Amino acid sequence: MDEALIGWLFFGSMILWRFVSRTGKVDQVKMRKVCRSCTPFLQWYAITGLGLVVSMARTMFDVWKYDYKGANYLDPAAVEKHIQGKNVDVEDFPPWLRKVSLVAPMVGVVGFVISMWQSLRLIRGSLRANNAKYVNPEAIPENKKDLLHKCMDQLLIIIGVPLVFIVFATRALTRQWEVMTGSYCWGECVHPVHTRALVSDQCKLDMYFATAFQFYAMWEFGELVGRFMSDHRLQWNGPAIEDDDPQAIILNYRKTLKWASVLGLFAFVGIGALKSVIEFGMTVALNVLPTQSVDVNEKMALVEKKVETVFAFATFLCVFNMILISNMAPLKEALGSKINMKFHGTRTMLLVVQIQPQVLNFFVIKWSMIQTAHSQSMSHSWWQFLTHEQSILLNVTLVLYWCCFVSLANAIMWNIDDKKVARIYEKALHLKLSLSDNANNRQGNDDLRRPLV
Numbered sequence: 001m002d003e004a005l006i007g008w009l010f011f012g013s014m015i016l017w018r019f020v021s022r023t024g025k026v027d028q029v030k031m032r033k034v035c036r037s038c039t040p041f042l043q044w045y046a047i048t049g050l051g052l053v054v055s056m057a058r059t060m061f062d063v064w065k066y067d068y069k070g071a072n073y074l075d076p077a078a079v080e081k082h083i084q085g086k087n088v089d090v091e092d093f094p095p096w097l098r099k100v101s102l103v104a105p106m107v108g109v110v111g112f113v114i115s116m117w118q119s120l121r122l123i124r125g126s127l128r129a130n131n132a133k134y135v136n137p138e139a140i141p142e143n144k145k146d147l148l149h150k151c152m153d154q155l156l157i158i159i160g161v162p163l164v165f166i167v168f169a170t171r172a173l174t175r176q177w178e179v180m181t182g183s184y185c186w187g188e189c190v191h192p193v194h195t196r197a198l199v200s201d202q203c204k205l206d207m208y209f210a211t212a213f214q215f216y217a218m219w220e221f222g223e224l225v226g227r228f229m230s231d232h233r234l235q236w237n238g239p240a241i242e243d244d245d246p247q248a249i250i251l252n253y254r255k256t257l258k259w260a261s262v263l264g265l266f267a268f269v270g271i272g273a274l275k276s277v278i279e280f281g282m283t284v285a286l287n288v289l290p291t292q293s294v295d296v297n298e299k300m301a302l303v304e305k306k307v308e309t310v311f312a313f314a315t316f317l318c319v320f321n322m323i324l325i326s327n328m329a330p331l332k333e334a335l336g337s338k339i340n341m342k343f344h345g346t347r348t349m350l351l352v353v354q355i356q357p358q359v360l361n362f363f364v365i366k367w368s369m370i371q372t373a374h375s376q377s378m379s380h381s382w383w384q385f386l387t388h389e390q391s392i393l394l395n396v397t398l399v400l401y402w403c404c405f406v407s408l409a410n411a412i413m414w415n416i417d418d419k420k421v422a423r424i425y426e427k428a429l430h431l432k433l434s435l436s437d438n439a440n441n442r443q444g445n446d447d448l449r450r451p452l453v
Contacts, residue, residue: 018044052163059170063105079181088182088192091389104400108166111404115162118416125421126152151428154220161217162407168210169399175203176393201283212276214350215269221346222265226258228334264321268314275307334427345409352402360391
């Protein structure tokens with residue numbers, strides 16, 4: 001439970017640090033005077049990236065030490081040796097499931113490296129584009145040298161989604177291995193039943209956090225799309241209106257369009273984020289109030305049932321929203337073609353964690369009583385071959401494979417390089433200048449190069 005909460009606190013603090021840095025509340029000039037060459041490493045993206053790398057390295061070390069080496073790749077004989085003489089429940093591993101789950105962390109590492117490389121290329125290209133707009137390198141303001149433009153900042157969150165998902169899905173996988181092998185009690189264990197339930201809940205919390213971060217990335221995707229929808233070429237061509245400033249009217253119109261164009265996506269994100277918070281809170285409540293687990297489970301089921309109905313409608317609305325705007329010229333010019341594919345690439349993991357467990361549940365063994373004239377027996381359908389714990393393990397395992405696929409798909413669809421980053425940056429600069437209420441900003445500064453498009 002502590003590691004999941006630490007993860008929430010770390011990423012929550014990084015989101016706050018990102019917000020504070022982006023709004024100019026942090027004096028970058030003073031930071032650079034005090035920290036000198038260390039300033040770039042104190043930006044939110046550097047700290048977050050380092051935290052993800054350290055967390056992934058720590059997780060893979062645990063996998064190697066305890067599951068690969070200590071349990072001899074989850075060999076049943078090695079597991080039996082560790083739990084001998086202890087009152088611990090273990091689950092059988094079908095050979096195919098054991099092999100597939102053991103490979104999953106390595107697949108996750110591949111996806112992690114791909115996404116990290118794309119993120120680093122985006123950061124490099126963004127900083128180069130930011131500095132290239134100044135004719136004289138010495139004219140670059142001290143408070144702008146290490147900051148990403150807001151659009152680049154948002155795109156980095158979108159590209160980096162698999163990184164967070166891979167780290168927490170790998171942690172969830174190790175938790176489920178603990179549940180199935182009883183490794184939570186390989187050492188001293190006073191309350192094995194309670195410890196098992198706690199480890200199982202930690203697995204859920206890891207997946208809840210990864211899902212919550214995905215919704216955050218979807219919000220950033222919506223803001224990025226809405227930003228470019230407020231096309232800088234929208235101008236007032238009619239006669240002047242008495243007592244109204246045409247420029248102010250068109251600016252207000254474009255700012256309204258920015259939010260209204262992706263309202264369906266924001267509804268999807270808001271309801272989904274609320275759903276994740278409720279699930280997280282209920283799971284924590286189950287551990288804090290174990291004596292009231294029945295009541296908490298009933299309330300959780302009731303809330304999930306009501307939220308799922310609304311969430312299903314919001315999902316349809318979100319997809320329809322993106323279909324309508326995905327072919328609009330301002331988006332294609334800024335973000336390239338296949339906007340709808342990039343959108344679905346961003347939300348793929350949400351679909352996976354939402355639909356995949358329900359599909360696997362179809363294959364979970366559900367025993368039923370068979371009554372005959374002379375005897376009773378238990379039976380299940382022929383297609384049911386997984387236990388409940390095996391289905392959870394297979395779900396988390398497949399999530400890691402999906403993460404690697406999404407990392408690769410993002411690398412192909414976005415294909416980040418300096419040229420594309422510069423194009424997005426120039427479009428963003430146009431918007432910033434055209435939406436500014438300051439006429440001097442719209443005319444530009446002598447130290448700035450004019451946008452190329």
